[in-house]
Amino acid sequence: xxxxxxxxxxxxxxxxxxxxxxxxxxxxxxxxxxxxxxxxxxxxxxxxxxxxxxxxxxxxxxxxxxxxxxxxxxxxxxxxxxxxxxxxxxxxxxxxxxxxxxxxxxxxxxxxxxxxxxxxxxxxxxxxxxxxxxxxxxxxxxxxxxxxxxxxxxxxxxxxxxxxxxxxxxxxxxxxxxxxxxxxxxxxxxxxxxxxxxxxxxxxxxxxxxxxxxxxxxxxxxxxxxxxxxxxxxxxxxxxxxxxxxxxxxxxxxxxxxxxxxxxxxxxxxxxxxxxxxxxxxxxxxxxxxxxxxxxxxxxxxxxxxxxxxxxxxxxxxxxxxxxxxxxxxxxxxxxxxxxxxxxxxxxxxxxxxxxxxxxxxxxxxxxxxxxxxxxxxxxxxxxxxxxxx
Amino acid sequence: xxxxxxxxxxxxxxxxxxxxxxxxxxxxxxxxxxxxxxxxxxxxxxxxxxxxxxxxxxxxxxxxxxxxxxxxxxxxxxxxxxxxxxxxxxxxxxxxxxxxxxxxxxxxxxxxxxxxxxxxxxxxxxxxxxxxxxxxxxxxxxxxxxxxxxxxxxxxxxxxxxxxxxxxxxxxxxxxxxxxxxxxxxxxxxxxxxxxxxxxxxxxxxxxxxxxxxxxxxxxxxxxxxxxxxxxxxxxxxxxxxxxxxxxxxxxxxxxxxxxxxxxxxxxxxxxxxxxxxxxxxxxxxxxxxxxxxxxxxxxxxxxxxxxxxxxxxxxxxxxxxxxxxxxxxxxxxxxxxxxxxxxxxxxxxxxxxxxxxxxxxxxxxxxxxxxxxxxxxxxxxxxxxxxxx
Numbered sequence: 156x157x158x159x160x161x162x163x164x165x166x167x168x169x170x171x172x173x174x175x176x177x178x179x180x181x182x183x184x185x186x187x188x189x190x191x192x193x194x195x196x197x198x199x200x201x202x203x204x205x206x207x208x209x210x211x212x213x214x215x216x217x218x219x220x221x222x223x224x225x226x227x228x229x230x231x232x233x234x235x236x237x238x239x240x241x242x243x244x245x246x247x248x249x250x251x252x253x254x255x256x257x258x259x260x261x262x263x264x265x266x267x268x269x270x271x272x273x274x275x276x277x278x279x280x281x282x283x284x285x286x287x288x289x290x291x292x293x294x295x296x297x298x299x300x301x302x303x304x305x306x307x308x309x310x311x312x313x314x315x316x317x318x319x320x321x322x323x324x325x326x327x328x329x330x331x332x333x334x335x336x337x338x339x340x341x342x343x344x345x346x347x348x349x350x351x352x353x354x355x356x357x358x359x360x361x362x363x364x365x366x367x368x369x370x371x372x373x374x375x376x377x378x379x380x381x382x383x384x385x386x387x388x389x390x391x392x393x394x395x396x397x398x399x400x401x402x403x404x405x406x407x408x409x410x411x412x413x414x415x416x417x418x419x420x421x422x423x424x425x426x427x428x429x430x431x432x433x434x435x436x437x438x439x440x441x442x443x444x445x446x447x448x449x450x451x452x453x454x455x456x457x458x459x460x461x462x463x464x465x466x467x468x469x470x471x472x473x474x475x476x477x478x479x480x481x482x483x484x485x486x487x488x489x490x491x492x493x494x495x496x497x498x499x500x501x502x503x504x505x506x507x508x509x510x511x512x513x514x515x516x517x518x519x520x521x522x523x524x525x526x527x528x529x530x531x532x533x534x535x536x537x538x539x540x541x542x543x544x545x
Numbered sequence: 546x547x548x549x550x551x552x553x554x555x556x557x558x559x560x561x562x563x564x565x566x567x568x569x570x571x572x573x574x575x576x577x578x579x580x581x582x583x584x585x586x587x588x589x590x591x592x593x594x595x596x597x598x599x600x601x602x603x604x605x606x607x608x609x610x611x612x613x614x615x616x617x618x619x620x621x622x623x624x625x626x627x628x629x630x631x632x633x634x635x636x637x638x639x640x641x642x643x644x645x646x647x648x649x650x651x652x653x654x655x656x657x658x659x660x661x662x663x664x665x666x667x668x669x670x671x672x673x674x675x676x677x678x679x680x681x682x683x684x685x686x687x688x689x690x691x692x693x694x695x696x697x698x699x700x701x702x703x704x705x706x707x708x709x710x711x712x713x714x715x716x717x718x719x720x721x722x723x724x725x726x727x728x729x730x731x732x733x734x735x736x737x738x739x740x741x742x743x744x745x746x747x748x749x750x751x752x753x754x755x756x757x758x759x760x761x762x763x764x765x766x767x768x769x770x771x772x773x774x775x776x777x778x779x780x781x782x783x784x785x786x787x788x789x790x791x792x793x794x795x796x797x798x799x800x801x802x803x804x805x806x807x808x809x810x811x812x813x814x815x816x817x818x819x820x821x822x823x824x825x826x827x828x829x830x831x832x833x834x835x836x837x838x839x840x841x842x843x844x845x846x847x848x849x850x851x852x853x854x855x856x857x858x859x860x861x862x863x864x865x866x867x868x869x870x871x872x873x874x875x876x877x878x879x880x881x882x883x884x885x886x887x888x889x890x891x892x893x894x895x896x897x898x899x900x901x902x903x904x905x906x907x908x909x910x911x912x913x914x915x916x917x918x919x920x921x922x923x924x925x926x927x928x929x930x931x932x933x934x935x
Contacts, residue, residue, distance in 0.1 A: 213677055214599070214669070227786075231626070234623070284605075286604065287603055417620070533608065
């Protein structure tokens with residue numbers, strides 16, 4: 156198997172992007188990634204698009220962006236795995252280089268969710284659980300799904316709504332130093348606790364926003380990477396798993412099995428000790444679509460023991476200086492969650508953290524040179540985990 | 546790079562499948578492919594779904610099928626490249642095995658287009674050219690796009706509507722021997738010439754139908770393939786390219802550049818002489834979404850000289866006994882074109898042809914043990930070409 160590195164990263168401004176169309180927005184990230192890697196469109200062998208789509212009437216995002224960005228006639232495809240789309244695209248690009256089919260692959264994550272009327276966005280995302288049974292019959296959408304997890308968690312562990320809000324406060328704090336974030340501003344526990352309920356116990360400030368955004372990475376084989384950069388960021392291990400469409404077919408509302416399985420696979424491939432991964436990992440980006448999801452993930456990744464994840468955030472152990480800094484970008488919660496772009500944005504953030512080039516105040520101490528990205532689709536329907544290292 | 550083989554194939558009945566839901570239809574093909582490979586769900590490392598989707602309100606096809614088919618917690622993703630979706634999925638599965646990330650990958654192509662009201666199907670497919678400019682402003686849908694190519698071709702070469710119809714007659718003739726085909730019956734030149742115009746010079750019988758269907762293949766590494774089967778069918782070379790979204794930005798309405806480029810790449814990787822590929826290739830499946838597309842493809846693949854493709858079908862050179870038998874399955878035209886399933890169906894057909902196990906009367910003579918699949922998305926927006934060999 157060939158080694159594969161990230162040799163260039165690009166990241167557009169996340170937010171409500173009525174100032175650009177989809178291709179223009181994608182190009183912001185692509186241009187920066189090509190420039191960062193020191194390559195041009197001619198050098199690219201294949202383009203993988205992470206894009207959920209469905210927000211507008213234009214279904215051919217890869218082709219429209221390929222044309223606008225001067226990337227045709229390069230081969231391309233679109234990859235989708237619900238909210239884990241971006242990391243599924245990274246994995247697809249990784250395989251293309253690792254296999255020897257391509258030397259340099261561009262991975263583009265892009266989503267323009269605000270093109271769709273808002274009720275349609277909520278419905279569209281809501282369908283990505285199990286449509287025909289749970290959405291159509293019970294009216295479950297994602298705040299509802301995660302409210303089930305949150306209320307079960309609180310009943311089981313004694314965690315409080317305040318503990319959930321601590322995740323939002325932490326992630327907004329770091330977003331306040333990230334100019335690419337959708338909401339680069341701090342909030343207080345009181346702001347969060349006073350925000351309106353979406354689905355008890357989850358409130359507006361427990362929830363990630365509807366965001367437009369794009370991110371891009373250039374992947375290269377070892378031979379090429381050594382020529383292009385002094386700081387390649389290697390993909391050391393990729394893990395992935397799925398779970399049942401119907402939540403009613405899962406054994407409980409405790410840990411999400413796909414998340415546990417994907418982490419185990421990634422750890423095994425990267426040589427990370429699953430009993431204490433935070434002893435080897437310097438920094439992590441975690442799929443905090445809702446605050447409860449970040450707390451569950453601490454446990455699924457083995458950073459906290461089962462039912463004790465909330466203590467990590469209560470004790471500020473996932474801030475800089477704690478056992479493992481998490482979501483120093485602001486996370487989905489405050490950086491934003493443009494579906495297909497999210498996993499690619501995580502790869503950009505981990506790369507910049509490992510290179511120690513993010514804004515002051517949100518730079519993790521880099522000791523082992525190892526970072527983790529954790530990306531979930533649905534309610535643990537898909538999970539992809541990637542270990543990156545210098 | 547690890548060698549990768551098809552070790553199992555499965556193919557459901559193509560047609561209007563109101564008798565099954567999407568997961569049940571996918572399972573027909575999956576079950577047959579697993580059984581043919583002599584493996585079970587437990588043996589699968591990763592599942593790649595080729596699925597364009599958008600026909601129903603259920604967006605999570607991979608997860609719903611993974612649950613129904615007992616494939617969870619296996620990792621999965623969805624791949625889309627318009628009508629080339631199926632072969633993009635084959636390429637994605639190939640990379641996963643060739644890279645060493647997986648030993649056994651299941652590739653599932655599935656589409657249930659008849660769940661959507663008919664006007665929506667036509668509109669939905671029509672958007673897959675360039676939506677905002679060409680569809681919205683000029684009302685172009687796919688019969689219109691290919692009518693532009695057909696009328697330019699006829700003006701340039703002297704080919705007639707009768708020549709176009711010959712493609713349909715040939716493909717229906719072979720479909721009549723394929724029980725999995727949507728329309729397993731013969732038609733005459735007169736039937737075709739008398740059928741109503743969709744977009745001059747293309748008539749109903751020049752056009753592929755709206756079809757439900759599923760196909761599946763099991764891919765394995767060389768080590769595993771040698772254990773599982775005496776007749777592995779190797780993926781020898783994959784080629785891919787894209788072209789502009791806007792047809793107005795292409796230099797002419799002659800050959801589709803993405804098709805030419807993809808074939809060149811596949812030939813180079815597989816060691817096929819691009820000047821006379823038919824001397825090495827025994828059998829081909831070609832993307833005959835419209836009859837003109839099959840004729841153009843003869844030229845794009847180098848089987849015919851530019852502007853002489855129509856002579857091949859006029860002289861019956863793409864029937865059994867000619868220079869290269871094409872679409873012995875019935876092709877998109879008569880076997881049907883369930884978008885995501887089409888490329889996977891091509892892989893199933895070529896595998897069965899090379900193993901010499903298709904129905905009598907439509908089995909190609911296998912001399913070199915080499916087959917070709919050619920899959921186009923949009924009007925040459927995407928093209929994927931794969932060379933298979935014993």
